Amino acid sequence: MKAAYLILCAALLAGCATQNAAPPGAQVAAERLQQTVVAGQTTKAQLLAAFGPTKSVRFDSGFEAWVYQSPVGAGQFAEFVVLIDPSGVVTKTRTRAP
Amino acid sequence: MSGLLMATAASLPAHAAGQNTVTVKSTRDPVDKSYRKMIRGMERFERERAFAPNASLRFQLLPRLPNVDMRGITLRVAGDTVSVPVPVDENNFFVLPRNPQALQEDAAVLASRKTASMTWRARIETPGVPAGMRRLGDLRLECRVGKEAGLVSNSSPLFGWISDALDSPEGVCTSPDGNYLFFAERPIFAVTLRAGERVETLPFSMLYAGGEQTPDMLPFCDCQVLLDRTYYVPLWDASWPDDTLVEFTYMVDAMIDMPAGVAP
Numbered sequence: 001m002k003a004a005y006l007i008l009c010a011a012l013l014a015g016c017a018t019q020n021a022a023p024p025g026a027q028v029a030a031e032r033l034q035q036t037v038v039a040g041q042t043t044k045a046q047l048l049a050a051f052g053p054t055k056s057v058r059f060d061s062g063f064e065a066w067v068y069q070s071p072v073g074a075g076q077f078a079e080f081v082v083l084i085d086p087s088g089v090v091t092k093t094r095t096r097a098p
Numbered sequence: 099m100s101g102l103l104m105a106t107a108a109s110l111p112a113h114a115a116g117q118n119t120v121t122v123k124s125t126r127d128p129v130d131k132s133y134r135k136m137i138r139g140m141e142r143f144e145r146e147r148a149f150a151p152n153a154s155l156r157f158q159l160l161p162r163l164p165n166v167d168m169r170g171i172t173l174r175v176a177g178d179t180v181s182v183p184v185p186v187d188e189n190n191f192f193v194l195p196r197n198p199q200a201l202q203e204d205a206a207v208l209a210s211r212k213t214a215s216m217t218w219r220a221r222i223e224t225p226g227v228p229a230g231m232r233r234l235g236d237l238r239l240e241c242r243v244g245k246e247a248g249l250v251s252n253s254s255p256l257f258g259w260i261s262d263a264l265d266s267p268e269g270v271c272t273s274p275d276g277n278y279l280f281f282a283e284r285p286i287f288a289v290t291l292r293a294g295e296r297v298e299t300l301p302f303s304m305l306y307a308g309g310e311q312t313p314d315m316l317p318f319c320d321c322q323v324l325l326d327r328t329y330y331v332p333l334w335d336a337s338w339p340d341d342t343l344v345e346f347t348y349m350v351d352a353m354i355d356m357p358a359g360v361a362p
Contacts, residue, residue, distance in 0.1 A: 023303065055302075057309045059326040060164070061285065063349055067302045067309075079302055083287050083349055092349070094288055096299045 022077055023069055026054035030070035030095070033080045037093055044088040062086025072098055130213050132248060133175050133205040136194055139220060139247025142267070149239040149340055153224040157249070159190040159209060159216050160281060161323050166215040173210070177203030191221060217320035218249040219281065227343070232280075234291070235340025238333050241271035241278040250279075250320055272334050279307060279319075285326035288347040293339055304330040 028051050036042065036050050047066065056066040064084040069077040076098035083092040136157070143155045161168055173184040173192055180199045184207070186192045194207070209216060220243040222236045244250065245267035270276035282289075289300045302309060307321045307328045321328040331344055 023301070024309075025302075055309060057306045057311075057325070059285070059306075060323060061326060063285065063326065065287070065302075065306065065309075081288070081302055092287055094299070094347075096301065 023079070024055040025067040025069045025079070026051050027077070028068045028070060028080070030072075030078060030080065033068060033070060033093075037080075037082060037090060039090050039093055042090040044084050044090075047082065047084075047090070070095075131207040131218060133177075133194075133200050133207050135246070135248040136207060137196065137201060139243040139249070140194065140196075142246040143220075143222070143239060143243045146239055146242060149235040149242075150222055150224050150233065153222045153236055153239070155243065156191045156193055156221045156223075157247075158219050158221045159186070159192075160219060160320075161215070162217040162320055163215040164323050166211060168216075171210055174208055175200045175205045176208050177205035179203065180205060218244075218247075220244040220247060220249060230283075230346055232344040233340070234331060234333075234338055234342035234344060237280060237331055237344065238271065238340065240280070241276075241333055242267045244278070245270050274332070274334050276334065277308075277330060278333065279321050279328050280331065281321070281324045282327045282329060282346050282348075284346075285349040286329060286346050287349045289329050289331070290345045290347070291331070291338060291342050292345055293342040300329065300331070304332075 032050075037047070044064070051068065054066050054068055056064055058064045063086060066082045066084065068080040068082075070080055072078050078098055079096040081094050081096070082090050085091045140155060147153070159168070159171060159173075168190055171186050171190060173186050175182040175184060175195070175197060177200045180197065180203055182195060182197050182200060182205075184192050184194060197205075220240045222240045222243065224233050224236050227233045227236070270278050286305065289305065291298050291300065305328070306325055307319060308330075311319055311321070311325065316322050316325070319325075326349065332338060
């Protein structure tokens, strides 16, 4: 029980410490993403070469979702999400304003 | 906890426990669903219909493990003396019948699959919601009914510990940290809320169980094989009315049925 209490305290402190941090994902300027990533053409290898690793989720289907953060000022970020199909090609992208 | 104590007691020699030997022919799988709890979920649906005044309630069976065959599942309510078959449709939806005898006998709801191979959810749908969308009030009520009915099948000790502190319907369904998982019909790429002129796409952190599930953690989440269909919605955020529509953009667009011999 004591250990659980300590874990809870650590989690709460971690939450406070990261409250103002950038959301997970490599930070890349929106213009670079728009210019570089083309659905139906860009490959996973090209994404890695251009922007390095970022936060991603891989699914049993072989699809992957990768997310980048584009600074928009005032400590805010737009999300750029990329869907990669099992063959390693970007099939969809989307941007979410902060 | 009582099950653990019973199991511990059962592992002791009879003389050590100072009791006579008792032969237990069977034990109820703790993952099986309690009929009483599911009925309590149905009662909560009736009490809180204001979230979804015209909606109907069903329950749904969903895959929990890879390779589980979800076709032809049969379901029954099983008590000490009563056994009531429950029809399951081709999409694994069912309506739970009310049976006073089963309630009195504290029956279990048993499916013809290993219980750890599936998870369960309430499904509440208001008529007239456009195809490919859900209604936020329906989801708010699904969370309350689902938690009341004890449907979520997360199995990690950590999840269990969290459950102790947070697992009430109020804790889960009214808190930003409640994290009640919903499953879309197909793998999703985006989820967008629409309420009148207000339109907002949910952040990445509200898809795919937050995107935080490592391969080691995933088997403990009942999203294990549904990760690409998994999303949270801001149930707690009263600035989104119950009539808010939840719209899905799927990973793969729907195939258009074409006449035979016609290339798409």
